[in-house]
Amino acid sequence: MKYRSQESFTHEQADKIGVLVTNLGTPDAPTKQALRPYLKQFLSDPRVVEVPKLIWWFVLNGVILNIRPKRSAHAYSTVWTEEGSPLLTHTKAQAKGITERIHAAYGNKVLVEYAMRYGQPSIESAIDRLLNQGVRKLFVLPLYPQYCASTSGSTFDAVANDFTQRRWLPELRFLNQYHDYDDYIACVAEKIERHWQTNGKADRLIFSYHGIPKRYLMNGDPYHCQCYKTTRLVAEKLGISEDEYMTCFQSRFGREEWLTPYTDETLKQLPEEGVKSVQMVCPGFSSDCLETIEEIGVENRDYFMASGGERYEYIAALNSDTSHLDMLTTLIKQNIDDWCSADDGLGHQNTRRESLAKQLGAKK
Ligand SMILES: C=CC1=C(C)c2cc3[nH]c(cc4nc(cc5[nH]c(cc1n2)c(C)c5CCC(=O)O)C(CCC(=O)O)=C4C)c(C)c3C=C
Numbered sequence: 001m002k003y004r005s006q007e008s009f010t011h012e013q014a015d016k017i018g019v020l021v022t023n024l025g026t027p028d029a030p031t032k033q034a035l036r037p038y039l040k041q042f043l044s045d046p047r048v049v050e051v052p053k054l055i056w057w058f059v060l061n062g063v064i065l066n067i068r069p070k071r072s073a074h075a076y077s078t079v080w081t082e083e084g085s086p087l088l089t090h091t092k093a094q095a096k097g098i099t100e101r102i103h104a105a106y107g108n109k110v111l112v113e114y115a116m117r118y119g120q121p122s123i124e125s126a127i128d129r130l131l132n133q134g135v136r137k138l139f140v141l142p143l144y145p146q147y148c149a150s151t152s153g154s155t156f157d158a159v160a161n162d163f164t165q166r167r168w169l170p171e172l173r174f175l176n177q178y179h180d181y182d183d184y185i186a187c188v189a190e191k192i193e194r195h196w197q198t199n200g201k202a203d204r205l206i207f208s209y210h211g212i213p214k215r216y217l218m219n220g221d222p223y224h225c226q227c228y229k230t231t232r233l234v235a236e237k238l239g240i241s242e243d244e245y246m247t248c249f250q251s252r253f254g255r256e257e258w259l260t261p262y263t264d265e266t267l268k269q270l271p272e273e274g275v276k277s278v279q280m281v282c283p284g285f286s287s288d289c290l291e292t293i294e295e296i297g298v299e300n301r302d303y304f305m306a307s308g309g310e311r312y313e314y315i316a317a318l319n320s321d322t323s324h325l326d327m328l329t330t331l332i333k334q335n336i337d338d339w340c341s342a343d344d345g346l347g348h349q350n351t352r353r354e355s356l357a358k359q360l361g362a363k364k
């Protein structure tokens with residue numbers, strides 16, 4: 001059969017509402033063997049690497065997948081914990097916290113799942129679990145505060161691609177971004193304020209976001225603008241002036257120009273300009289992961305200190321902070337509340353009765 005249907009479907013079961021929270025994904029283990037398929041899936045996504053297909057196939061398979069897996073495996077091994085990859089651990093904990101809150105509000109009429117764009121658990125498997133339990137309305141929340149075609153856009157592709165295989169599609173709502181959502185801005189600002197209460201302020205507060213090729217911005221991607229807006233709103237909330245903070249972009253990949261200023265170059269330069277202490281915050285990452293723990297926590301600290309810096313602090317991502325889980329839950333409720341109140345809980349059964357009556361009537 002070309003199109004998949006719900007397993008063990010009955011007309012009597014109540015319709016459900018599904019919430020799917022997603023993140024980027026991570027390898028299964030910090031090894032070269034596990035990195036290869038993960039990087040292959042990730043870097044074969046045309047939303048991530050916008051280079052003509054044939055050229056990229058040769059570069060990826062001939063060069064990158066022979067070098068990068070070993071290097072990345074080493075980096076991942078430095079952040080791996082007993083529970084596994086930090087990104088997966090945090091996403092799981094966030095989904096658990098959100099599930100508890102959503103069930104407290106709506107009971108088990110609303111089902112929550114989490115999934116990863118690359119690696120496991122896949123978006124397809126999570127949609128399968130939801131639809132098999134009778135979900136007819138689906139809300140997808142990618143945990144990327146700023147929209148980027150490479151992340152939020154790619155997540156939409158995965159959902160849409162999954163739908164091409166199914167017979168009975170759920171109604172779909174997809175949240176593109178929440179970069180200027182009041183409660184999100186408040187969460188980031190409070191996290192920084194709490195850090196200041198314990199550690200005091202530094203010479204400079206640095207907002208570091210994952211970079212993208214500058215070409216994507218020039219071609220119309222709103223990511224860069226949304227990052228700057230997040231920074232501005234958080235700074236306004238904190239009441240700090242422009243000379244107390246700045247925005248930078250990290251994690252560049254390949255040779256072309258990415259969004260500037262680069263985080264690493266900036267940190268190498270700042271001590272020369274008299275900035276001897278910095279506090280780093282990464283509001284674009286909803287969970288701590290390789291890019292924050294290793295790249296910001298270790299690698300960039302080394303650059304700063306080796307260049308004459310004296311104090312370097314990383315302010316953790318929002319992870320499973322109560323305020324973050326409350327904020328995400330509120331965001332979800334705002335997007336599904338009308339669905340929950342409109343649903344009479346009878347599911348398909350009334351429609352089924354009508355349809356049967358018509359059919360039986362017609363036969364007479
Ligand atoms: C090759 C191009 C890449 C683009 C464009 C890109 C955009 C982008 N990525 C994130 C968030 C994360 N990226 C992470 C890891 C990571 N990113 C790239 C490449 C691009 N990202 C690679 C190759 C890797 C893997 C690690 C490595 O080999 O360096 C992660 C961490 C995942 C983890 O397991 O911890 C996150 C999160 C965003 C938000 C973004 C665009 C806005």
Ligand SMILES: [Fe+2]
Binds near residue numbers: 210251
């Ligand atoms: Fe990335």
Ligand SMILES: [Fe+2]
Binds near residue numbers: 251290291295
């Ligand atoms: Fe990195």
